[in-house]
Amino acid sequence: MSVKPTPSLKPRYATPRNLARPTDGGKEARIAEALGTPFLPWQRMVSDVFGEIDPDTGTYYYDTLVLTVQRQAGKTTRERATETRNALWGPNRRVWYLAQTGKDASQQFREYITGFDKSPLAPLAASKRMSNGSMCLTLKNGSTIQPGGTTDSGGHGFQGDSLTLDECWALPADKAKAILDGFLPTTTTRLKLTGVRPRLTFCSTEGTAESTFFNPKLDELRAMMDAGEPMGRTCFFDFGIPFGSDPEDLDNIWAHHPGAGHLFDYDQLADFRRQFSQDAAGWARAFGNLRDSGIIDRAIDPQLWQATSANAIDPAEATGRVCFGVAVAMGGIGTAIVACIETEAVPLLQVVDVLPGTGSAPERLRELQERYHAPICIDMRGPSAALADRLRLSLDEWGIARYELVDMRAADAVTAPQAFMSALDQHAVNHAPDSDMDREAGLAGKRMSGDAWLWNRAEGVNAPTIEAATLALWGLTHMPDDTPPGVY
Known part of the structure; x- marks a missing residue:
């Protein structure tokens, strides 16, 4: 049996704890323990931050939690403790838990x-x-905890003090709007009535x-945190493997994985992976918390991509020929500009630039061509x-073409x-590590064009960097034999 140390907490994004504010997280943790599901470190981390109390008002500081975390991490058990604590804040509180469907919510509620x-x-x-359809726990203080379904909620208005939307990856935008339009207008009056800030929780796997x-x-919140923009009263936690x-x-x-070492051991990971044997994207989403962009069968096998990785080289020190592949992203x-560099072993693909838009591309390509005397391959x-x-169509003052383009029909x-994939399969081309190209290698899919793709x-x-790499390789392998080395 493989024994691995329990990993430390490494969320991709996390709202930091403000120690100037007291927290209600400890009370939630005691409720979780009473329910027989003591908090894991990541659950306590989230509850301590989302449970921060505003010293000026004596109630919750944050009104919204956006939480994305892998499966097998204990997401729903944390919510049960949080909802129970919310119902105990005072009399006649209304707490809702909405799962993907009413059936899912009912099953979770029975377990609770x-x-x-x-x-x-x-x-x-x-x-x-x-x-079914009318499940409810009523406490002696008059507060209620009720389950429901998001995708089959119809026009029902979920009014109250706490609303959790679980597995909201399955929630269409129009349905979410209908639910929030019914809930959010009531929060102002509930705050004045109860003195406790109403709270809204979105939790889901990617x-x-x-x-x-x-x-x-998720895209908006990640961009805000990357830019250091203030998040207001929104608390954000994002767990998963690095993008x-x-x-x-x-x-x-x-x-x-925040559940590793707590809810499963290392040997079980291989078992979990086998359960997804025909669904690589599903595995990446469930246990890596990576978005499934709709590729059922990724074109580039991840093990093959890893096996064909090689160290980057300085093109100025290359002794072989060079060709630049260029591809523009949709819209x-x-x-993307990728160089294919001839080496003593096999050609090496290396990302040169990923430029915003297309406006600066001609000038950059002119600089590269003047420096390396290498042709450009573009569709x-x-x-x-x-x-x-x-x-x-760009000509100099003597009417001579400014750019040397590979003749590609x-x-x-x-x-x-097809030639690109064949070269990869035969380990006849390598690629230098690059975050853009590595990410797009996991996205790249096929579309049929007649008998080819x-x-x-x-x-x-x-995946413009993959397309540019494809063109760079094709251009290099179709240069005339007497083409001189590209570096002067």
Whole structure:
């Protein structure tokens, strides 16, 4: 049996604890222990921050928690303790827990009641309704805790003091709006009535391409934290493996899973992975907390990509020929430039630049071509067509073309991806580590074009650095034999 030390907490993003504020997290932790599910370190971390008390008002400082965490981490058990504590703040409080469907919520509620009835908290209950559709725990102080479904909630208004939306990756944006439109207007009056700040919790594993509500929320909060912008009364915790890292590396999963060593041991990870044997993207989402962008069968095997990694080299010290591949992302939002450098072993692909938009691309490509005397390979069709025309039609004062372009026909652009994958499979090309290209290697998917396939350029799977690498390799391998080395 493999024994691994319990990893330390390493959230990708976390609202820091403000020690100037007292916290209600300790009371939630005692309730969790009474329910038979003592807090794990990550659960206590979240509750201590989200439970901070505003010294000026004596009530919660934060009104919103956005929590994304892997499966098998104990997400729902933390919510049970938090909801119970909220119901005990005072009389006649209204606490809601909404799961993906009413059936899911009912199952979770039954498990909660089973634990509640066996706990020291049992005498606090006044009554329980266990019928589907009307489940409710009423405490002796008049407060209620009720379950419900998000995706089948219809026009029901979830008004009250605490609302948890669990597994909200499955919540469409229009349904979320309907739920929040019913809940948020009541929070002002409830604060004045009870003196306790109402709270809203969004918790879920990362979503899929269809997560039209949760994906934009996570993207916005991550961007705000990256920029150091104030978060107001929103508390944000994001657990998972680092973006761009390998979800097939079990050591990587173990080091960044907050349930590791507490809820499962290292040997169980391989068992969990086998359960996802036909669903690599599902595994990455469940245990790495990486978004599934809709690729059922990723084009590039992660083990193959890792096996063909090689150290970067200084192009100025290269003794072989060089070719630059250029690809524009869908919508013209960026331009990837990748060099394919001839070495004594096999060609090496290396990212040169990922430029915003396309405006600065001609000048940058001119600098590279003047320095390395290397041709440029670009697809004359698709999102790169406008940039390709600018390069092709650019003449100097003597009417000579400013850019040396590889002669690539439409049929060549179709066969290039197959040639790229064949070279990878045969270990006939390597690539230098790069965060953009490594990440896009995990996104890149195929789209059929007749009997061949091209790189998929749909939203969420567009991989311009992989496309630029494909073109760079094709250009290098189709240079005339008498082309001189590229560095002068």
